[in-house]
Amino acid sequence: MPDTLQRGLAVQMVETLRERLLSGQIASGTRINEVELARELNISRGPLREAIRQLVSEGLLVHRPNKGAVVFEAEPDEVEALFELRSALETAAARLAAVRRDRKDITALRRACERSRKLLAAGRQFVHHTDLDFHRALLDAARSPRITEQVWRVHQQIIVVRSRQDVPGSHTDASLADHEELAEAIAEGQADRAAELMEGHLDRVRLQMIASMKGSGASRD
Template identity: 35%
Template sequence: MNSAGPSAEPRGSLRQRAYDALRRRIVEAELAPGERLVERDLAAQLEVSRIPLREALRLLEADGLVVLVPHRGALVAPFTPADVRDLFDVRESLESLAARLAAERTDRAGLARLAGRLAVARAATRDGDQDAIAAANAGFHSDIVELADNPLLTSTMRPLEARTHWLFRLTAQRDPAQQCAEHEQLYEAIAARDGERAASLALDHVAAGRRTSVALAAEWTHSEVDPEAVAARRRRRRDT
């Protein structure tokens, strides 16, 4: 009996495998913003053909993690200062709403989830584990959205999760102890069922990272591309 190798997998499975692997590499900052993605090399690394790889790249483009540039191929999205500002504009509004609803609607199990996430973040901060810090902080924000118990809010925020995690990883040099302290204050407001305070703290917490993150975004894009030009092409394509 012949063993089934990668080529025997259904195309949908190969596409998902390529998507998952590339998403992780981008979000964990193994691939730099603006870095060129060479299909031939990626297909060999991921052991897939170019068809499922291209399908995966289109999915990643829909997530805002990849840009497909005519006659240039694929790039990791530049994540320009303008992109970061756009993300903060949305997060400031929606995450403050999520915090208020979570304070009003969560239960003991939800609070236990948040407390567990804080414990992981504290341990990662003590250890200086930047990957774990980014994952725990992103998870804390995602948990609050889930605890808000508003399906429309959850579906609206879901496309932002990857970019938010990516942002946390790229800005890992921000003071993680301060972020932990702010998360603990937010947790306490949610646990006290104080929706207005939770919303105010969430807004202040998100807004506090805006200036530093926008400044860092000017430094982290790969030097081989003009990130503003790529972002402009992407915006024009969305507007047409």
């Protein structure tokens, strides 16, 4: 590799690893081998270790002393705690979005719903992707960068845990209905209602994920 752009190797590695973790290319629970990974990425262990430490404090990896890093792994109880945090953040975001009530943001919100509906009508299962799009649009509408940042972190953790058991897109139609109701409440500036809807929505998603975890093999090998 020409390595022409060596501007911030560690930063690049954070992004590379993040992609691999989110895509499930490195599954939840696997141990990270520093020298092997460093060789594969054509870099030395220094920047890699820095990248790993950042991902650790982002919650995608956990650090076991003298054992290196393993990909974040969560039992149902952990997932409940995670969703408590997510709910706290996203209900607040829904409130803020309803209060701000910016026209452009609201049309973006509705657009996300329409895209989901089209894919769903076409029988596609990619709704998991568009689900993220909707929540992203809602965070944009909330216009609170700090909250957005934290929500994104939680989403990442959930994605990593979810990547183990492959829930294709089972919660699609129910979620879509939730989304559309939410978009309407926000469009009409009903902050409390938006928060309630968001809480209910996340409760449903949570329950489904827990059930899915207990259904498939959530135990270790």
